[in-house]
Amino acid sequence: MFSTIVWRTHRLLLSNVERPRRFAAIVALSPDIPLNPYSFVSKILEIENLTVSFDGFKALNNLTFSMEPGELRTIIGPNGAGKTTFLDIITGKVQPTEGTVKFKGKSLAKKSEHAIAQLGIGRKFQTPRVYLNLTPRENLELSCNRTKNVIGSLFRKQSSGERRTIAGLLETIGLVAKADIQAGLLSHGEKQWLEIGMLVAQSPDLLLVDEPVAGLTDEETFQTAELLNSLAQSHSIIVIEHDMEFVREIARQVTVLHQGSVLCEGDMDSVQSDPRVIEVYLGQSEDEAA
Amino acid sequence: MTATSRPARNIWKNRRTIEAIAIVAIALFVAFAMPLLLSEFRLKLLGRFLSFAIVALGIDLIWGYTGMLSLGHGIFFALGGYALAMHANLQLPEGQMPEFFTLYGVDALPAFWKPFVSFPFTAIAIFTIPAIVAGFLGYLIFRNRIRGVYFSILTQAALIVFFNFFNGQQELINGTNGLKTDTEMMFGVLMSSPEAQMVFFRVSVLLLVVGYVLCRWLTSGRFGRLLVAIRDDESRVRFSGYDPTGFKVLVFAISGALAGIGGALYTAQSGIITPSAMEVATSIEMVIWVAVGGRATLVGAIVGTLIVSYARTFLSEEFPAVWLFFQGALFLLVVTSLPDGLVGLWRDTVWPWVQARLGLTPQVAFPGMTDPGVELEKQEIESNK
Structure with missing residues (x-):
């Protein structure tokens, strides 16, 4: 009973009115990232x-x-373009x-995934890939952890700063009430958001997000767009998407890939009016424009 | 938030205390009451099964938690057993050699035997040598990202290599005949004497507790969660910035070390170690212990080992011919209808059923993500009324 009340109050605090503040919170929570920390390097990715x-x-x-x-x-x-x-x-x-x-000016040749x-590149997969047998809190802890070697994982205690970051992230992605149940029991949308939370917990400089709204409802899609927009204030982000x-x-800025090469680049309007793009999408973009 | 989390932490703390008390109580009971209740023969049997349980803990660590099915744990079991047996065989008057060497015309003790004269060296070697072999084998396999069934096949192949090597080396380790320990002395006491056997029994109980606590520590913290994450989605772990290779090598080495300890205690209590400990079927049986008890539950590994081993003893005493059929049937039954083993059956089916009968069923419901669109519509409908 008590927890229901806590939950209700919590939802109330996070209601529609408050949403912009919620997303501001996620930006403030991703630690140690001053705006544009690599200003001495002109390109983040080359x-x-x-x-x-x-x-x-x-x-x-x-x-x-x-x-x-x-x-x-x-x-x-289009499909098979090499995205x-x-x-x-x-x-x-x-x-x-x-x-x-x-x-950031460093070559990535021969470097392994970890x-x-x-180095600061985080990736979100097309289908949500969270650890289903761990709880959302544990999922976030694994990503948030700064010492990723064997010894650190065995002996280092979780810092209170990390605990706070995780608690804040759980609130932002709306999983406080479900923080300690198995992630496998979450809905598709909740898993998507949990994975975005894991990405933020990792505090990368460059986020690679592969089709973040596949299978989400319109409302969730809208929320995800807002989330990405607010994350963009302090991160560099590449989003791959089908949903126009x-x-x-x-x-x-939009980059169009076709048959493994860049077809064209520019803002949304100029890309959509580009005859080559229209041809590649076989009239798909006209449908979208209608 | 703080108000709700504080009692939860207390319960958790209490649970830990309860678990610790339970372990100590069970261990003391087994170590001191069982010798009064059981005949000498039955006690020896229990001691052997307890040393099997140490092996099962290691297999559970690598298979249940980390998702790698090793079919080669016989290697580590035998390495531990041989280390102890070599030490026992070397407790001779100055200048003498174990008898079997003379049969094959060996007149100087092979160099690798010499350090086993010392007990401290042997005690360390019992778990270090299997750990090093497992770590090295694991490093080669995991660095090349070999996983799943290919890992299982490689461990089995390694097992066969070791089996054939130990079988063929008469001049080094007495080949097929193995090394006997029951007629040997340790600390001036005959190893098969009741006093020595009682010590081995109690050491088995003690080391099983140590092994359990070690595994419990490994699997309960961040390290354990990472093992589960590696089991469920290894490449995702890489993209989160962890290199799984080091974690897997360490777990495989610890698992090998536990098998080595189990092998040494088994050897001390059965009186002999032969290369047959490295037969393919033996290593598969070790996996069956864990499967029957329940993967990824440490208690399950111990319970499964005891149940399967006692079933085996009972059936081979009563109906000598049926054990292998029964073993096959048991494995089929567990794989097809009890994927989480006996502990899983208890946890997911029996205990909830008992709770329901006693009216203790906790009802937990979680609020879903509220859809603001729907909420808005609800409000509109309300206001239109």
């Missing part, structure tokens, strides 16, 4: 002449791409056949 071939099939073909710190970039493109391979390259899951990838993650409505909601 990719040059990148080619990836799987047995002769070129998933990415001579791709060149760069991004300023603090930018929110949306990448669109997910693009993220696989940046996160070290796939090694490039040719070309270079530089993050080393790249520790959502892209229009968040997009400032």
Whole structure:
């Protein structure tokens, strides 16, 4: 009974009126990130002449791409354009056949996934990938933990700062009441948000977000757009998305991938009116515009 | 928030205390009351099963928690057993060698035997050598990101290599015949004497408790949660910035060390260690103990070992021919209808049923994420009324 009241009050505090404040909170919570901390490096991500071939099939073909710190970039493109391979390259899951990838001026060649993650690149997967047998709180703890070696995991105690960050994040993603049940029992939308929370807990400089609104309701989609917009204030973000409505909601700069190369780049309006893009999408963009 | 979390923490603390008291009580009961209740033969049997339970804890750590099914734990079991047996075989007057060497015409003690004269060295070697072998094997496997069934196959292949090596080396370790310990002395006492056996029994109880506490510590904190995370989604763990290789190597090494300790205690209480401890079926049986008891529950590993081992003894005494059929059937039954083992059955089915009968069922409901759109519509409907 008491907890129900606590919950109600809590929901009341987090009602619609308060939502902008809620998202401001998530930005304030991601620790240790001053705005634009790499101002001495002009680009946060620089990719040059990148080619990836799987047995002769070129998933990415001579791709060149760069991004300023603090930018929110949306990448669109038809199926098979190489969007997910693009993220696989940046996160070290796939090694490039040719070309270079530089993050904050450092080459990522031959670095493994965990080393790249520790450099400050976080990734959210298309289908939510949270640890189903752990609770949301434990999920966040694993991402938030700063010492990721064996010894630290065995002996280091959780700091009170970390505990506060996690409590705050749980509130922001609306999982306070479910913080200590198995994550496998959460709904699809809750898992998506938990994974975004895990990403923020990791406090990366560059967030790679793969189709964050797949399978979400309109309301959840709207909330996610707001969340990403507020995260963009202190992080560089790459979003891959199919949902044009959502892209229009968040997009400032859009890059269109086609057959493994950059087809064109620009703001949403100029990209949508580009005849090449319309051709690639086979009239799909006209439907969207209608 | 603080108001709700404080009592929860107290309960947790109490639970810990209750668990610690329960462990100590059970251990004292087994160590001091069982010798009065059981015949010498039955007590020896229980001691052997307890040393099996130490092995099962290790298998549960690597399989139940970390999701890697090792079919090669016989290696580590035998390494621990051989280490102790070599020490026992070396307790001879100055200048003498274990008898079997003369049969094969070996006139100088092989160099790797020499350090086992010392008891402290042997005591450390019993868990260190299996841990090093497991760590090395694990490093090669995990660094190359070999997982799942390929890991199982590799561990089984390693097991067969070790089995054939130990079987073939008459001049080094007496080959197929193995090493006997029951006629040997330790600290000037005959190892098969009731006094020595009582010591081994109590040491088994003690080390099982130590093993349990170690595994409990490993699996309850952040480290344990990471093991579960590795089991459920290893590549996600990498993208969170952890390198799973180190964690897996450490867990496999600890698991090997526990098997080595179990092997040494088993050898001391059965009187002999032979390469047959490394037969494929033996290592699979070790996995069955954990499967029957319940994966990812430490109590399950111990309970499963005791139940399967006692069932085996009972059936082989009463109906000598049926044990293997029964073992196969048991494995099929557990895999098909009891995926969480006996502890899982108790936790998910029996205990809730008992609670329901006694009217103790706790009803817990969690509020869903409220959909502001729906809330808004509700308000509008209300205001239109």
